[in-house]
Amino acid sequence: MRSKTAGLGIVLAFSAPLAALSASARAEPPASVPDKDTQSLIDTYRRGQLDLFDTLRNDASPRRQVLAARLYVDDEDVPTVLRPKRQDVVANAAQLARGDAVVQWIAADSGNYYSSQCGPTRWPEAEVAALVRLEPDNAGALQYAVALAHAKGGQAALDEALSRMASATRADDHSGAEVAEWRKALTAHPEAGFGDSREDASVEERALLDALRHADSSVAPTTNALQSVCAPDGNVEQAWQRLGWCVEAGTLMAGKGTSFALRETGLKMLTAAGATPSDLAELQRQFDWLKAHAPNPLRNMTAFGDDLADLVADWRGAPNEIAATERRLERLGQPMTPPAGWVDADSEEKATASAAENAWRDYVRALLDDMRGSTDVRTQALALGSDKVFAFWLDTAGPADAPATKDASAPDALAALAAANPDDLLVQWVVATSSSDAAGAAIANVQRLDADNAAAWGLSLSAADADTPALLQRMAEAKRYDEHLADLLAPWLAAVGKRPIPLENLQATLLPSSSVENFSADTAGKAAALSFAMIHSTSASHFASVHTACKQRGDADDARRREACLAIGRLMLNSSDTAISARIGSTILREVGPLAPGDQQRERRIAWWQETQLNAFTEGSNLDAYFDDFASTGSEIEALRLAATRAGKAEPPAEWKSPSEKRAQKGK
Known part of the structure; x- marks a missing residue:
């Protein structure tokens, strides 16, 4: 499962100065x-x-x-x-x-266990019921009943399923049977798999590797729900009762689960219930030992060195993943439990990363709490509207559950702010781009206050009853494209100024360790504030709606739509204040018609400025100058141009190829 902070890297990859700070940044932004x-x-x-x-x-x-x-x-x-x-x-x-537990388990394991606001969700109710009927003593089956009850919101059903899970005598899944079934299918149809790249691999060996690839269930679909259920809530009696059940069920799964997914879910249940790392040290150490010797090259790099025939033997007839792992341990002459002094090679790195992420989450929570208590209505609005935006950092239970900092009164407070400040454009913009019930009224206010801004009209494109042709025409007639990044930045800068960001926190999320000494606390705070503003701006964007609207073809207004989209794409490319908006604009232009020479030159320059300034922004002095330019111009792109000009790189050399030009060249 990827780190929550990885979400930041996705956003920063579109911003040259911030990508330069990201430890995961690459020289070329994503295509x-x-x-x-x-x-x-x-x-x-x-x-x-x-x-x-x-x-x-x-x-x-x-x-x-x-x-x-x-x-x-x-x-x-x-x-x-x-x-x-x-x-x-x-x-x-x-x-x-209905009587085959393997079929019911695969069907249940591949089901959805969440509620969706985007439309109806099919829950695997019949499959879970059949599985529990067939295996009433199996916590590995009952976990799906708990997750299903959690998704549906039935507290009585949840308590019944969780209590039965706690009373279970085993924690099994059918991973071995699934791998065996995949091997038979892929052996019978070898053309269906990608297989192993080695020419000497047999059909049976290729089938095993493809079977492991298809059957991989390293993250259980129930984990988020079980963590949420096991975390204490406000109901004291119910919390203590569920806590006991979670400890019983979690201990069984973590110690006796027949797959890594079951054992890891058990560990997470115990952690959610309040167990400390020292409490779980023995269980975690056994889990790490087994996982470090898994006979699966997808999970364990050391298994790449095994003879493929040996891996086939490890899995042949193995009832489950843990049994196959124990076979490999025996083959390698290793004990079933970790020997004294053994340390998981990844454990220290994992612990450091976990501590850094926890520190970062604590900082962001404290910052948002400060902002909620501010007397400035714009700052309050940003904080109240940030629960959804920053969920990937703050929500330890996953996207199906409420963020850890979410205040139940936040939507009402946000709606009240919007109603009390109908002429404050930034407040209305924040509410308009939120999930608040007041968003519709706020969008109307934004369009009233910011009528010449194409981005304001784009906010309505995702509505179910949107008049798409009319909205595209309004966007095409607009004079500018502004997502108010500079306006969003000001409250974040003020908040970070009052609560300085510790450099170790910034290093954990933005800075390569080799660069941290190049930055002052002030510069680091500016970088963090801009990243917050960029994330808020990008998360609230309607890029997808504009792109989808401009890709539609075949209706009576197709010619008008094309002309409108050409105008919108050109407006985004030439007048937007962020590099990502400009890129979306050029993408739209390429899809609805060829780029004009001026468009190509603009796209080429922006790509050049981004590429040449990546390394420059790893120096604090260069980043400070960039922030000064951004503050004075309100534009990321203009700040990039000025930085490139100072470096003597305002124009790309004739022989240089932008990412788009490279792709076009390959296409030819």
Whole structure:
């Protein structure tokens, strides 16, 4: 599972000075579309998945059919008269094999255990019920009943399932049976897999590696729900009762689970219930020892050095993942438990990263609390509207649950701020781009106050009843494209100024360790404030809606739509205040018509400024100058131009190729 702070890297990759600070930054920003070679691989993989999907769904065996649950197939591309949706294939297999625990487990494990505001969600109710009926003493089965009850909000059903889970006598899954089924399917259809790259690999060996790839369930779909259930809440009696059940069930899963996913979920349940690292030291050490010797090259790099025939033997007939791991330990002459003095090579790094992330979350929580208590309405609005924006940092229970700092009164408070400040554009902008019930009224206010701004009209494109042609026309007639990044930055700078960011926190999220000494606390605070503003701006963006609207074809207004989108793309490329907006603009232009010479020159210059300034911004003095330019101009792009000009690199050399030009060249 990726780190929550990785979300920051995604945003920063579009901003040259901030990408320069990111430890994960690369010299070239992410392409907005894949190049030809990459697209060819994507297309090949997608065709292979569809072919395998057809092979599995047409098999007579429900065990073979249910494997379709693990394929990466876009359901929007799948259903035809002859090709049903993936979830329908899985449901049909489960219906045909109500007495087969393996089929029911795969169907339950591939199900959804969350509520969605975007539309109806199909829960695996029948599959979970069948699995629990077949294995009433198995915590590995009952975990799905707990997660399902949590998703549906039924407290009585949740308590019943959790209490049964605590009374279970085993914690099993059917990973071994699934791997075996995949091996049989892929041995019978070797053309369906990507297999091992070694030419001497046998069909059986290739089938094993592909089986491990398809059956990989390193993160259980129930983990977030179980963590949330086990975290104490305000109901004291219920909290203590659930705490006891969580400890019993978590201890069973962490110590006796037959897969790494089960054991890790158990550890997370215990942690959520209040167990400390020292409390879990023995269980964690055993987990780390087994995982360090897993017979799975996808999980354990050392297994790449094994003879493939040995890995096949480890898995042949193994009932589960832990049993296969114990076979490998025996083969290697290693004990079943970690010897004295053994230390997981990754444990120290994991502990350091975890401590840094916790410190960072604590800082962000404290900063948002400060801002909520501010007397400045703009600062209050940003804080109240930030729960969703910063959920990937602050929500330790995952996206299906409320962020740790979320205040139940925040939506009401945000709506009250909007109502009390109808003519404050920034307050209205923050509310308009939030999930508040007041967003609709705020959007109308933004469009009243900022009528010549294309971004203001873009806010309405995602509405179910949006008049897309009319909105695109309003955007095309606008004079500028402004997402108010500079306005968003001011409150963040003030807040960070009052609560300086510790350099070690910034290093944990933004700075490579080799660069931290180059930055003062003031510069570090500016970098953090700009990252907050960028994240808020990007998270609230309507890029996807504009892009989707401009890709639509075939209606009566197609010619007008194309002309409007050309104007919008050109406006975004030439007048937006962020590099990412400019990039989206050039992408729209390329999709609806060829770029004009002036557009190509603008796109080329922005890419050059970003590329040449990446290394320069690792010096504090250069970053300070950039911030001064940003503050005076209100534009990321203009600040980049000035920085490049100071460095004598205002214009790209004739022989230099931008990422877009490289992709176009490959396409030819």
